[in-house]
Amino acid sequence: MEKGIQKSFRNKFPELVDIIEDFGILEMESKIKTAKAGQTTKRKVAKITHNDNEEDIYGKLVMLKTECEEEENIALHKPEKMGLDRFKKMTEAIFHDCTTQVIIYIKEGDKEERNPNQITEAWRTQKKKTKKEHPN
Numbered sequence: 001m002e003k004g005i006q007k008s009f010r011n012k013f014p015e016l017v018d019i020i021e022d023f024g025i026l027e028m029e030s031k032i033k034t035a036k037a038g039q040t041t042k043r044k045v046a047k048i049t050h051n052d053n054e055e056d057i058y059g060k061l062v063m064l065k066t067e068c069e070e071e072e073n074i075a076l077h078k079p080e081k082m083g084l085d086r087f088k089k090m091t092e093a094i095f096h097d098c099t100t101q102v103i104i105y106i107k108e109g110d111k112e113e114r115n116p117n118q119i120t121e122a123w124r125t126q127k128k129k130t131k132k133e134h135p136n
Contacts, residue, residue, distance in 0.1 A: 004107075005077055005107070009045070009047075013026055013028075013045050016045065016047050019047045022048070022049045022050070022060070023046070023047070023048055023049070023060055023063050023064075024046070024047045025044050025045070025046050025047075025067055026044065026045045026046075026047065027042065027043070027044050028042070028043045028044075028045070029041070029042050029043075030042075030043075044067075044068065044071070046064055046067070046068075048060045048064065050079065052079065052080075052081045052082075054082070054086075054090070057079060057082065057087075057090070058090060058094070061090065061091060061094050062094055065094050065095055065098065065100070068100060069098055069100065071100050072099075072100065072101065073100065073101045073102075073103060074100055074101075074102055074103070075102075075103045075104075075105060076091065076102060076103070076104050076105065077104075077105050077106075077107075078104055078105065078106045078107075084104070084106060087104060088104060091104065
């Protein structure tokens with residue numbers, strides 16, 4: 001992650017500084033109570049530290065997949081020193097056999113890597129659809 005992104009996440013989730021390992025997950029639960037009903041939402045934020053080499057990034061993404069296999073969506077920021085096409089292929093290879101949708105964000109200044117027809121900063125990988133069996 002770039003320094004601006006890191007700072008933004010540290011400000012929003014100060015508990016991330018307590019994760020000293022190269023890989024850690026911060027899990028949060030919010031309860032919304034109203035007069036008629038209540039709702040609970042859960043979120044996870046992963047802190048991943050890597051050394052910019054592809055093998056290390058690949059290994060950390062495999063760890064992330066294992067941790068987030070039950071999630072519908074995960075969002076990643078493209079590593080600064082890796083090309084978008086390479087990172088997309090890497091995430092597609094890792095997440096190809098699960099139903100988790102991976103969204104890759106790029107920083108606004110990466111115009112050389114943006115598709116001019118793309119109106120958002122997010123790139124989505126293909127999502128493999130599977131039918132869920134319901135017991136009768």
